Structures are given as structure tokens and as C-alpha cells.
């Protein structure tokens with residue numbers, strides 16, 4: 348461990364990315380994510396990496412994908428309006444299976460919304476923002492040290508499964524400062540994309556084995572292969588053959604489904620004896636933790652279930668919990684986006700209540716406590 | 724196919740998907756002649772393209788090839804080149820791809836003077852989607868979205884690129900293939916952002932709609948209307964004609980050079 352220091356969530360994302368081996372960053376400034384861009388502009392310049400401020404978020408996403416194809420570990424960070432612009436090329440990364448990390452520090456939307464205020468309105472956009480069914484992984488930290496750890500994990504997952512991975516923060520988490528003790532460089536596990544083991548003339552760029560993840564050659568190494576956002580065959584060339592189209596799109600889905608048990612992550616606090624379980628993620632989980640303690644002081648048996656990966660959703664973990672006689676309350680800074688997923692998983696076996704707030708302020712522990720008392 | 728160009732093609736992907744009379748194949752031939760003439764290492768050369776008929780060219784060429792999203796080719800190419808500057812990077816785009824949806828990326832790539840060689844296949848129309856007007860469709864010409872004639876003014880792509888900061892700007896046609904090859908070679912030799920516009924015929928989506936005759940007539944029109952800048956008298960382009968040749972060349976610092984030099988200097992100073 349390194350010496351403890353005070354750090355901001357956005358800064359921890361930048362530091363985590365560097366620890367994971369980030370060497371290319373393209374971005375466009377937008378509140379409340381700008382610190383990530385600012386910090387990396389300086390650090391990458393200093394350490395031999397590459398930083399570029401592009402003309403917009405569409406271009407930033409494109410440059411990240413281009414760099415990743417040459418073998419770089421590449422990232423971009425943004426917020427609401429910029430996240431919308433990135434969607435086109437996030438889809439490209441999903442289709443062409445190009446590893447990359449996108450940090451989205453959520454603010455109030457739609458449109459320009461509230462630039463400096465927290466929200467969690469991009470939960471569904473993070474999952475379904477680009478057109479078409481596509482694989483994606485979304486992680487949601489709720490502390491500064493988790494920003495660091497999950498950014499490293501985001502890179503590892505992106506590299507391992509060749510998918511875009513989204514770090515879904517909110518303004519509270521991005522801007523909060525906490526004391527952190529970061530692991531030193533040799534304590535960080537780093538996963539790199541699988542390299543082809545075939546000679547260039549035998550390389551089939553999109554053929555995969557049992558794990559459904561193809562190996563990935565870097566541009567400029569003699570493999571001379573084709574990459575397209577069109578549906579393609581294993582050779583990488585566009586096809587409209589229905590059988591190949593179906594099997595290609597199946598594989599993109601299966602690639603994540605197959606590895607869901609390794610990808611999902613969640614935390615449970617005081618759920619063993621809980622009669623009411625609060626479901627929360629990101630900044631909201633902080634208020635929920637406090638509300639839970641207040642409720643316990645009143646003798647109310649309350650626990651928390653915190654999805655850390657929200658896509659894929661920790662379905663099995665929640666299902667297990669739902670087999671007990673508990674009531675759920677999903678607490679979100681939106682009109683109830685992850686609540687839909689909770690309801691689906693619980694499948695009517697338990698009552699699912701909601702506590703939602705979209706006023707630009709972090710939902711207060713008192714508000715949550717009131718809701719707990721109502722449903723208890 | 725001639726053996727000296729064959730090695731650069733993915734022969735098994737031919738025949739190509741373009742219509743009879745389309746000029747895109749001619750452009751490809753010149754591009755390959757230029758790459759071969761420059762003696763570029765095939766393993767260290769990458770072709771990036773956008774979306775459209777022209778952009779399909781990437782798939783036929785035996786390099787690392789990246790067929791991107793509509794208009795974004797230059798932004799993808801910027802990531803490739805900046806990350807691995809030793810790669811020779813060619814960017815192929817249609818006129819709509821480059822100047823409409825990709826217009827912002829074009830001017831910023833030019834402004835940075837990043838070392839990319841861009842080739843714009845200008846067929847004056849959106850070919851792939853069936854003939855809608857582009858920012859390069861001349862005023863009054865017809866398109867499926869300009870049934871009564873195009874009201875828009877068109878870009879002068881050469882002036883646009885120059886104004887935005889490109890350091891090599893040239894134009895040829897599919898009639899002037901030797902000139903085209905030479906210009907692509909010169910463009911690639913320029914260390915900075917280079918743009919070559921190729922006037923190419925789309926008999927299907929543009930010619931037919933504007934009664935421009937057979938493909939051969941469209942080629943003939945290129946011959947008749949193009950004026951080589953070297954033979955230009957008094958600097959005045961005659962009405963209805965357009966310039967070809969090397970139209971602009973300038974010296975300016977290249978983006979990646981600047982970045983790497985500044986970063987190296989900082990490290991040498993022990994700044995970090």
C-alpha cells in the first residue's frame with residue numbers, strides 16, 4: 348500500500364486507469380467529469396503516454412478505438428450530453444470488439460439539464476444507449492477507493508472480453524474527497540488482451556474458442572486484417588448471410604452471458620436478519636448506508652444490497668436474497684431505472700418499493716429513513 | 724490484374740461492389756500505384772475509411788484496414804496515428820462522408836496538421852444511399868432530395884482544407900490517373916495533413932439524374948472541364964471549369980512531432 352492521501356473520485360479514476368496501464372486518452376471537457384481529462388492531460392504527457400483533446404465526444408470515442416486497435420489501453424471520460432454523443436462509436440466498439448473504457452460521471456438530464464448536480468439517469472442509457480442489441484459491462488463505484496479499484500477492473504474486463512466497459516459515476520462520487528490508501532503498482536493485477544497464437548497468414552481475427560473471445564492482433568504487426576462495424580464473418584468481412592449474422596450476434600451476447608458469474612459484483616451489508624433491504628448504488632449508497640444505521644438505532648432490521656456491476660446485473664445474488672421474506676426499496680436519483688431490473692429479478696415474490704428523487708441533490712438519509720418507516 | 728498491384732489487393736474479395744462505370748476502382752488503382760511507388764511497407768500501412776460506396780474500398784486492400792462509422796474516419800485515424808506514428812495512414816472518404824457529417828473532424832485534423840493522407844472520392848452525391856445531395860453537389864444540380872434542383876451552395880473543398888490548416892492540398896480526376904498517382908505520392912511525402920480530392924463519376928446516382936450521359940461521357944467531361952494549375956493563365960479559372968494539380972503546399976509543425984518533442988524535452992529537463 349502507498350501512503351494514505353486525500354483524493355477525489357474523478358482523480359481516483361484517472362489514477363486507476365494509469366495503474367491499469369492506460370497510455371492513450373482522448374476527451375472533450377464536460378462537467379462534472381472534466382478533472383479526469385485534466386489530470387490525464389498532464390500525467391500522460393509526463394509519462395510518455397498520449398493525450399489528445401478532440402473536437403467533440405464523437406471524435407474522442409473514435410480516437411480511443413483507433414488507438415486501442417494499435418494495442419494501446421485507451422479511455423475517455425464524459426458526462427450526460429457527451430455520453431449521448433459517444434453512443435454511436437460505443438456501438439462500434441461493441442460490434443468490432445475493441446477494448447476501451449468510458450467514464451460517465453452522471454449529471455441531471457435530459458439535455459444540458461443541471462451541469463453540476465448529481466443524478467443517476469443514465470443507468471438505462473449505459474446499457475442500451477447505442478442502437479441494436481450489444482454486449483456491454485457497466486460498473487458503479489460508490490467511494491473514492493472503489494473508483495480506483497473499479498477503473499483497474501474496467502480495463503481488465505475490457506481487455507479480457509474485448510468489450511467497451513463503462514464506469515458509471517455520479518457527480519457525488521466523482522467530486523467527493525476521501526482518504527484512500529492505494530495498492531502499490533506490484534499489487535495491481537493487470538490483464539491484457541489475448542494475442543493471436545497463429546501466424547499472420549493463418550490468423551482468423553474473429554474466430555473464438557470455448558471462451559467466445561477472439562484473440563486480437565494490433566495494427567502494424569503484419570496481421571493485415573479488416574475491421575468493420577458491419578456485421579462480419581470470422582474473417583472480419585461484411586456479410587448478410589442470415590446464419591452467420593445470427594451466430595455472430597449470438598456470440599457477442601454469449602461472450603458476456605457465459606462469463607457473467609465472473610463479471611458480476613455486489614455487496615451486502617446487514618442483510619442476514621434484514622426485513623427491509625435497500626437497493627442502492629453509486630452516491631446513493633452513501634446516503635442509504637447512513638439511513639440504514641439510523642433505522643437500526645430505531646430497532647428496524649434494515650440491510651443494503653449494492654450492485655457494483657449493474658450490467659450485467661447481479662441477478663443470482665439478488666434472487667437468493669429474495670427467497671427470504673424481505674421487502675425491497677430501490678433508492679435512486681432517477682425515476683426508477685434499476686428498479687425495473689430489481690422487479691424483474693424478484694418476479695413478484697417480494698414487495699418492491701421505490702424511493703426516487705431527481706432534484707439535483709443527493710437523496711438525504713432522512714428522506715430514506717421516512718420511506719423505510721412507511722414500508723416496514 | 725497486373726502482378727505489381729496484385730499483392731496489395733485481397734483478390735478473393737473481388738469483384739468489387741461498385742456499379743458499372745463507377746470511378747472508384749480507378750481511384751484505388753492510383754492509390755495502389757502510389758503506395759507501390761513509394762515503396763511503403765505493407766505491414767506498416769493502414770487504410771481507414773468512413774461509410775459510403777467510396778469507403779468500401781478499404782475492404783479490398785491488403786493492409787490493416789479499418790472501415791469505421793459515417794464521417795468519423797479521420798477521428799479514428801487520429802487515434803491510430805497518434806498512438807503508433809510509424810504507421811503510414813491513409814484515410815479514404817466520400818464527399819458526403821468527409822464534408823457533411825465528417826466536416827468537423829476534417830477541419831480539426833487539418834488544423835492540427837496531423838500526418839494523415841486523406842483521399843476524398845468526390846462524386847458530388849451520396850452514392851450509397853441512392854443519390855441525395857451532398858455539400859459537394861453543385862448548385863442547381865438534381866438529386867433525389869433536390870428534385871427541382873439543389874438550392875445549397877457547395878463547398879470548395881480545396882479552399883476549405885487550406886483555410887483549416889492542411890499543408891498539402893491537391894485535386895485530380897479519374898481521367899487524370901497519372902497525375903492522381905503523383906499527387907497521392909506527394910501528399911504522403913508531406914509530413915502533415917494532406918488532402919487529395921478526386922473527382923470521380925457516379926453514373927448511377929448522379930449522372931443519370933442529371934442527364935450527364937454514359938460513364939464515358941462523364942469521364943470526357945472531367946477531361947474537358949479540368950484545368951491544370953500549371954497551365955492556368957492570369958490565375959483566372961474559366962467559368963464552368965475547375966483546377967487540378969497541386970493547389971497548395973505549406974510548411975507547418977506536425978501535431979505528433981510537436982507533442983513528442985515537447986514531452987521529451989520535459990522529461991530531459993527532469994520535469995517528471
Ligand SMILES: Cc1ncc(C[n+]2csc(CCOP(=O)(O)OP(=O)(O)O)c2C)c(N)n1
Pocket residue numbers: 774775776777778793816817818819820821844846848849850851852857
Ligand atoms: C450516422 C449515419 N448517418 C447516415 C448514414 C447513411 N449513409 C450511408 S452512406 C451515406 C452517404 C454516402 O455518401 P458519400 O459519403 O458521398 O459516399 P459515396 O457513397 O457517394 O461514395 C449515408 C448518408 C449512416 N450510415 N450513418
